[in-house]
Amino acid sequence: MAHQAKRLGKDREGTLADQAKKLREERERTEAELSRQRGYLATELGHVSDGSADSVDTAAEIYEREKTLAIIRTLQKKLASIEHALRATEKGSYGICEICGEAIDPGRLEVMPHTMTCIKCQARLERLQPPRSLTNVTREEE
Numbered sequence: 001m002a003h004q005a006k007r008l009g010k011d012r013e014g015t016l017a018d019q020a021k022k023l024r025e026e027r028e029r030t031e032a033e034l035s036r037q038r039g040y041l042a043t044e045l046g047h048v049s050d051g052s053a054d055s056v057d058t059a060a061e062i063y064e065r066e067k068t069l070a071i072i073r074t075l076q077k078k079l080a081s082i083e084h085a086l087r088a089t090e091k092g093s094y095g096i097c098e099i100c101g102e103a104i105d106p107g108r109l110e111v112m113p114h115t116m117t118c119i120k121c122q123a124r125l126e127r128l129q130p131p132r133s134l135t136n137v138t139r140e141e142e
Helices: 002-008 010-046 055-091 106-111 119-128 134-141
Strands: none
Touching: 010 055
């Protein structure tokens, strides 16, 4: 697909450079948030209940840790998507749906620069995946 970028000319190359810059900035923000969440989790684990807390306090602590872990997993997935999109900018395939090969709408890329699928293909993917409850996600990913 690198030849496709050449065919589309300098405008596409400029756009790819702009998108790569946005992706690098998004990567920095995501890495910073991931670091912050990991620090928060480490602090929370440092305050592990010594058994003197009542069950309500213990349940609240567990809930907060699970929520933080879910946020960390989401940020890790986002970071992987950003890295994948950055590699696509290097290859010249950024902005092209990995499933159907059509151009991804620029508005979608503006909102979600790390996406690698067009809205139609993403909707099909989501319909194919059964909904998972938060409880199932936590148990499956541990």
